[in-house]
Amino acid sequence: WNYRAEDGGGIVLDMFPHWAYVLENLFGRVEAVTARAVTHIGERVDEHGRRYKVTADDAAYAIFEVAGGVIAQINSSWAVRVNRDELVEFQVDGTHGSAVAGLRGCRIQHRAGTPMPVWNPDLPVTEPFREQWQEVPDNAEFGNGFKTQWEMFVRHVVEDAPFPYDLASGARGVQIAELGLRSSAQGVR
Structure with a gap:
């Protein structure tokens, strides 16, 4: 996993595109996202034993509104047991x-x-x-x-x-991740 936001890391970018197609295939297209992305573990150790500061979100708490009135709550975390x-x-x-x-x-x-x-x-x-x-x-x-x-x-x-997973399907997944990050950034602190 990439724990540096500046390198494109973060659990929202990693997992929300997956949740988009899971929800779409089970219930319908995602129409809205409310999310809170956080970093619970602020320092990690790389494969060479060097400590570094984490700049990417390692947990996300989201509510997805799906077509037809379905509400899905999905929590994603790299810090879960x-x-x-x-x-x-x-x-x-x-x-x-x-x-x-x-x-x-x-x-x-x-x-x-x-x-x-x-x-x-x-x-x-x-x-x-x-x-x-x-x-x-x-x-x-x-x-x-x-x-x-x-x-x-x-x-x-x-x-x-x-083939159902075309460029538009991939773009929807990235859009869901971007909406989740935007929602988190605009959230009440």
Whole structure:
């Protein structure tokens, strides 16, 4: 990762273009971004053991407004310790249920199966919340996503096959990152 803003680094520039196509492919095009980009670790050590000042954002907290009224909140950080089942997970909450999807698995809970626990801060939680979700079975085997995209691109170049990730798609991703940085710079301090 590049921790120097002057060298083009920063988690917003690194991750927001990815969030743009993830959101676009799952829910719709991103229409607005509100973000706060910060640097939590101000000094790092390079591969030669030399300390240097970090000038790039290493965490970003964002709200994406997606076509159709979908609101997505995504936190990105290079300073996080993973405490979840997979390296990346997305929780989607809707009026009829929720899903938590990672790179390998997905769990769901329908509205009708959602428990109505009584919250008491003076007592430990006794509800087995995770156990109340259902695993979505693997009905198909999916290959490596990066390999699949490369194969699609090669077919596009050689056979003129359709390819959804064109220059405009890439430009939208960069635009989302720029809007996130602009929003963060204009934010209330």
